[in-house]
Amino acid sequence: MKILAVTDEIVERIYSLASSGHFADVELVLSCGDLSYTYLEYLVTVLSVPLCYVPGNHDPIYDPSWDNSRAEGCKNIDGRVVRVRGLSLAGLGGSPRYRPEGVNQYTQFEMTRRVIRLLPSLLWNRLRYGRALDILVTHSPPFGVHDEETRAHRGLHALNWLVGWAKPRYHLHGHVHFHRRNLVPSTTSLGPTQVVNVYPYRLIEI
Numbered sequence: 001m002k003i004l005a006v007t008d009e010i011v012e013r014i015y016s017l018a019s020s021g022h023f024a025d026v027e028l029v030l031s032c033g034d035l036s037y038t039y040l041e042y043l044v045t046v047l048s049v050p051l052c053y054v055p056g057n058h059d060p061i062y063d064p065s066w067d068n069s070r071a072e073g074c075k076n077i078d079g080r081v082v083r084v085r086g087l088s089l090a091g092l093g094g095s096p097r098y099r100p101e102g103v104n105q106y107t108q109f110e111m112t113r114r115v116i117r118l119l120p121s122l123l124w125n126r127l128r129y130g131r132a133l134d135i136l137v138t139h140s141p142p143f144g145v146h147d148e149e150t151r152a153h154r155g156l157h158a159l160n161w162l163v164g165w166a167k168p169r170y171h172l173h174g175h176v177h178f179h180r181r182n183l184v185p186s187t188t189s190l191g192p193t194q195v196v197n198v199y200p201y202r203l204i205e206i
C-alpha cells in the first residue's frame with residue numbers, strides 16, 4: 001500500500017500533483033498536524049481515499065460543536081486506535097507544553113497518561129491481529145530522535161516507550177522542520193520501527 005504523509009507546511013506543488021493524477025496509486029493519506037484543514041479537505045476530495053490526522057500545537061482544540069475545529073471528510077485519530085485499509089493506526093497529536101495555556105500541548109507526564117489510555121485497544125489488536133500497531137502517527141517526535149533542545153521541539157519520552165512496546169512498522173511525525181536533509185537524517189530506526197519525519201510530505205510503502 002502506498003501512503004501519502006503530510007505535515008506542517010502547505011506545499012503548493014501538491015495541488016497540481018494531486019489534480020493531475022500523480023497520486024493515483026495512493027490508498028491512504030496521513031497528516032501529522034499543523035496543516036490547514038482546507039488543505040486536508042482538498043486532498044481527501046481529490047484523492048478520494050481515507051485521510052486520518054492528528055492536530056499539531058498550532059491547530060485548534062477539537063470541539064465537536066465547532067465546525068472549524070475539524071477537517072470535514074477526514075478522521076481525527078488523536079488519542080485513538082483505528083483500523084483503516086487493513087492497517088492498525090494510533091494517533092497522538094500535540095507537542096511538549098511550552099506555554100501555560102497552550103492548545104494541544106502536554107507535559108511529559110500528561111503524554112504518558114495519553115499513551116496509557118491507548119493500551120487496552122493495542123492489546124486487543126495484538127490478540128486479534130497478531131500485531132499491536134502498524135503505524136503510529138504523532139505530531140512530535142520521540143525523545144532524542146529528530147528532536148531539538150528547545151522546549152517546544154523536545155521529543156516526548158512516552159513515545160519512545162510506546163514504540164518500544166508496540167513495535168509499529170512506522171512512526172510518522174512532523175513538528176521539527178528539516179531543511180538540510182543531507183546533514184540530518186529524516187528516517188531513523190528504533191528497533192524494527194522506522195521513525196520518519198515526513199516534513200513537508202513523504203510517500204511511504206507498507
